[in-house]
Amino acid sequence: MNDxxxxxxxxxVWAWLVALLVVGLAxxxxxxxxxxxIFLVFTVAAAKxxxxxxxxxxxxxxxxxxxxxxGLPVLLLVGLVIALVPDIVFRx
Amino acid sequence: MSEPAGFWRRxxxxxxxxxxxxxxxxxxxxxxxxxxxxxxxxxxxLAWPESQIPLTRWIPEPxxxxxxxxxxxxxxxxxxxxxxxxxFVAMPILLGxxxxxxxxxxIGADDMALPRLNMLSFWTIFTAAVVLLASFFVHGGPAAxxxxxxxxxxxxxxxxxxDWGQNLWLLAVALEFASFLMGGINFLTTVVNMRAPGLGxxxxxxxxxxxxxxxVLFMLSVGPxxxxxxxxxxxxxxxxxxxxxxxxxxxxxxxxxxxFFGHPEVYVVLLPGVGAVLxxxxxxxxxxxxxxxxxVYSTIVAGLLSFIVWAHHMFVAGIDPRLATxxxxxxxxxxxxxxxxxxxxxxxxxxxxxxxxxxxxxxxxFLVTFLVGGVTGIxxxxxxxxxxxxxxxxxxxHFHYTLFPTVFFGGFAGLYYWYPKIFGRMLNEALGxxxxxxxxxxxxxxxxxxxxxxxxxxxxRIYNPLQYDFLKPLAPVNQFxxxxxxxxxxxQIPFVLNFFGSxxxxxxxxxxxxxxxxxxxxxxxxxxHGNFPTPPTVHRGPYDFSLPGAPADFVPQHRPAAAGxxxx
Amino acid sequence: MTTAAVAAGERIPxxxxxxxxxxASEIMTFGGLLAAFVLCRFAGGGxxxxxxxxxxxxxxxxxLILLTSSLSMxxxxxxxxxxxxxxxxxxxxxxxxxxxxxxxxxxxxxxxELAHGFTxxxxxxxxxxxxxxxxxxLHVLAGVVANAALWxxxxxxxxxxxxxxxxxxxGLYWHFVDVVxxxxxxxxxxx
Numbered sequence: 072m073n074d075x076x077x078x079x080x081x082x083x084v085w086a087w088l089v090a091l092l093v094v095g096l097a098x099x100x101x102x103x104x105x106x107x108x109i110f111l112v113f114t115v116a117a118a119k120x121x122x123x124x125x126x127x128x129x130x131x132x133x134x135x136x137x138x139x140x141x142g143l144p145v146l147l148l149v150g151l152v153i154a155l156v157p158d159i160v161f162r163x
Numbered sequence: 164m165s166e167p168a169g170f171w172r173r174x175x176x177x178x179x180x181x182x183x184x185x186x187x188x189x190x191x192x193x194x195x196x197x198x199x200x201x202x203x204x205x206x207x208x209l210a211w212p213e214s215q216i217p218l219t220r221w222i223p224e225p226x227x228x229x230x231x232x233x234x235x236x237x238x239x240x241x242x243x244x245x246x247x248x249x250x251f252v253a254m255p256i257l258l259g260x261x262x263x264x265x266x267x268x269x270i271g272a273d274d275m276a277l278p279r280l281n282m283l284s285f286w287t288i289f290t291a292a293v294v295l296l297a298s299f300f301v302h303g304g305p306a307a308x309x310x311x312x313x314x315x316x317x318x319x320x321x322x323x324x325x326d327w328g329q330n331l332w333l334l335a336v337a338l339e340f341a342s343f344l345m346g347g348i349n350f351l352t353t354v355v356n357m358r359a360p361g362l363g364x365x366x367x368x369x370x371x372x373x374x375x376x377x378x379v380l381f382m383l384s385v386g387p388x389x390x391x392x393x394x395x396x397x398x399x400x401x402x403x404x405x406x407x408x409x410x411x412x413x414x415x416x417x418x419x420x421x422x423f424f425g426h427p428e429v430y431v432v433l434l435p436g437v438g439a440v441l442x443x444x445x446x447x448x449x450x451x452x453x454x455x456x457x458x459v460y461s462t463i464v465a466g467l468l469s470f471i472v473w474a475h476h477m478f479v480a481g482i483d484p485r486l487a488t489x490x491x492x493x494x495x496x497x498x499x500x501x502x503x504x505x506x507x508x509x510x511x512x513x514x515x516x517x518x519x520x521x522x523x524x525x526x527x528x529f530l531v532t533f534l535v536g537g538v539t540g541i542x543x544x545x546x547x548x549x550x551x552x553x554x555x556x557x558x559x560x561h562f563h564y565t566l567f568p569t570v571f572f573g574g575f576a577g578l579y580y581w582y583p584k585i586f587g588r589m590l591n592e593a594l595g596x597x598x599x600x601x602x603x604x605x606x607x608x609x610x611x612x613x614x615x616x617x618x619x620x621x622x623x624r625i626y627n628p629l630q631y632d633f634l635k636p637l638a639p640v641n642q643f644x645x646x647x648x649x650x651x652x653x654x655q656i657p658f659v660l661n662f663f664g665s666x667x668x669x670x671x672x673x674x675x676x677x678x679x680x681x682x683x684x685x686x687x688x689x690x691x692h693g694n695f696p697t698p699p700t701v702h703r704g705p706y707d708f709s710l711p712g713a714p715a716d717f718v719p720q721h722r723p724a725a726a727g728x729x730x731x
Numbered sequence: 732m733t734t735a736a737v738a739a740g741e742r743i744p745x746x747x748x749x750x751x752x753x754x755a756s757e758i759m760t761f762g763g764l765l766a767a768f769v770l771c772r773f774a775g776g777g778x779x780x781x782x783x784x785x786x787x788x789x790x791x792x793x794x795l796i797l798l799t800s801s802l803s804m805x806x807x808x809x810x811x812x813x814x815x816x817x818x819x820x821x822x823x824x825x826x827x828x829x830x831x832x833x834x835x836x837x838x839x840x841x842x843x844e845l846a847h848g849f850t851x852x853x854x855x856x857x858x859x860x861x862x863x864x865x866x867x868x869l870h871v872l873a874g875v876v877a878n879a880a881l882w883x884x885x886x887x888x889x890x891x892x893x894x895x896x897x898x899x900x901x902g903l904y905w906h907f908v909d910v911v912x913x914x915x916x917x918x919x920x921x922x
Contacts, residue, residue: 099921157483386759403858
């Protein structure tokens with residue numbers, strides 16, 4: 072793995088992160104519908120997290136085991152949220 | 164790696180996994196005394212309510228009044244009994260002691276991957292135990308809301324009269340969680356990175372698979388409860404309102420967060436006990452374990468399923484009724500992989516040359532008693548039946564018929580089996596057999612009647628059953644169970660005598676007194692610092708017993724395959 | 732570790748495996764708390780009236796601070812890989828200072844809100860607000876301490892070769908804390 076792939080321009084990634092921050096703020100304050108705004112804002116957050124994980128945490132060059140260790144909790148949390156919706160969201 | 168000098172670095176602040184394993188063992192055994200003492204007082208109170216409980220005159224007011232139990236203290240004892248037994252006895256002995264001691268040895272490594280983290284993990288749980296014990300001495304006494312700490316009871320000090328006791332409980336449990344998270348990190352990293360050459364995953368001893376699965380289950384499940392514990396602590400200290408319904412909070416949220424952890428947790432406790440039994444059966448039947456891969460896959464499936472059954476603890480808590488069906492289904496489903504493992508154990512006995520030294524007796528004892536526990540789980544897991552038996556002694560009997568087998572039958576089986584390796588001495592067989600029979604008979608006599616109590620409607624966690632007319636006819640059952648429990652407690656005396664006596668007077672243990680194949684038996688008893696004078700290379704699986712054409716009826720894992728022979 | 736090496740195959744260093752394992756449990760912890768927040772918020776009808784009192788701009792500044800600190804942290808890691816102890820020390824110091832700034836801004840935010848009478852008991856929204864951001868701030872503090880220790884070790888030089896790999900591990904933790912905030916920020920401030 073040569074230097075160029077191992078160390079992408081971290082500053083470029085940072086610039087994207089700042090840009091996404093601005094976009095997220097815009098989505099929140101522009102006149103979108105509430106559901107749309109939440110969706111957009113969350114998508115932006117996911118994109119930022121993806122960038123940090125992939126480039127700063129070097130997930131792009133890590134092995135399957137690391138992906139499994141990082142990915143399993145996320146899946147479990149999705150399951151937890153789904154199971155809790157009837158009780159917590161729709162309670163009497 | 165040279166051995167550290169000085170008493171403190173060698174025996175107290177040691178990074179050697181064998182020393183740390185022993186430290187966990189002694190912690191667990193010491194806390195078991197407290198767990199047993201609380202059980203004694205609880206059961207005496209249930210059998211002869213309001214009477215003066217023998218041997219308790221020294222406990223001061225307001226807990227006890229000259230041997231008479233205060234109702235609040237009863238709740239505190241019930242809470243501490245569960246908390247101590249699960250978090251400070253079961254996990255330290257099965258995971259902390261057996262896991263720490265055995266894993267590096269069984270994989271041919273010289274120590275854990277992160278020895279200083281290992282040392283930190285022990286001292287963290289030691290601190291946790293001190294914090295928990297301290298809660299007995301604060302104003303208001305220790306936590307009184309059950310080991311499950313449901314709010315609002317646990318949330319508002321005015322409900323139980325307990326203030327700092329509950330906060331200290333939360334702190335102790337949080338420290339215990341941190342300790343086992345650290346331990347789990349070590350278990351996984353060590354097994355992934357430090358296996359001897361030739362030791363692929365499907366040549367690992369089943370105990371290692373079980374410890375690994377338990378570590379993964381714990382790590383993935385404990386987070387939401389840590390979040391919940393933080394929330395409860397904040398409710399109690401800075402005035403947040405997470406779980407207080409009158410202030411907009413939701414008590415059911417706690418139950419979901421707790422049991423999301425609580426259910427995988429019981430398998431965290433179960434699996435190492437199962438692992439001990441699976442190591443012992445082949446050795447005392449002199450034949451390979453039946454269905455090695457099946458057992459591994461079943462364990463993984465059970466582990467995955469364990470994350471989607473938790474609401475079966477909440478069927479009558481006021482959950483959405485539509486949740487009951489899916490959780491009943493998953494709960495019934497999870498009995499399948501465990502049944503497969505039990506069947507594999509039974510099949511492992513079939514056609515074997517069985518001998519019955521003490522480790523084998525305890526392993527068989529596990530099989531018999533866990534079967535009862537597993538089967539009664541099905542009753543609890545079916546929501547319709549659970550509506551009747553939830554919160555009764557049926558549940559108490561069920562979980563003692565699962566937890567006690569794993570901790571005490573599986574754990575003792577492991578202790579008797581590995582004692583020679585850990586301490587370099589043999590235990591006395593006669594005392595061991597006496598211990599087994601008293602434990603087996605005492606345990607069954609204590610807990611089997613509780614199924615009847617439960618079906619008769621006897622509720623859990625009540626201070627005086629005779630306050631209820633419909634429970635009065637059941638009083639003799641309670642008395643019988645208490646007497647049986649006293650036999651069970653007294654039956655532990657042979658073990659204590661044996662354990663400490665043999666340290667001094669036991670016969671010196673050979674490297675491999677049982678004729679077993681796994682790597683820990685291929686070095687001295689106890690192993691030297693660094694475990695193996697020359698690092699071993701593995702050539703076969705762990706259960707090559709009675710191999711056709713082999714010179715002996717066991718072939719250790721590091722023996723090379725003979726020319727033309729078959730390595731597992 | 733002096734055991735014979737496992738034959739072939741890429742081996743993940745034990746330290747890195749350990750940190751990812753730890754992060755997995757942290758994902759479950761923060762995830763659990765965030766999940767509870769999201770669900771309770773839906774149940775409670777959105778809590779917009781309470782949520783209106785947090786200041787998204789201050790939080791946006793804090794987001795920028797944390798993002799930048801992730802940049803400096805990963806540059807510290809690159810410096811270690813390049814063998815440059817001095818540059819690593821510089822970037823570690825920048826990360827520490829940015830982390831402290833984050834905490835300072837957070838403290839300023841808390842003092843404003845408390846002065847306006849928004850305490851943890853005021854409403855469920857505020858319970859979650861203080862709980863979430865407080866737990867996160869504690870994690871930031873722990874990261875600052877760890878990074879400061881590494882900065883001191885980099886300055887001192889003695890034993891640096893042993894300590895240097897830990898910059899990557901501390902970095903993983905620090906980026907995780909950043910990722911938590913990346914989700915926290917919109918969920919608390921922008922919804």
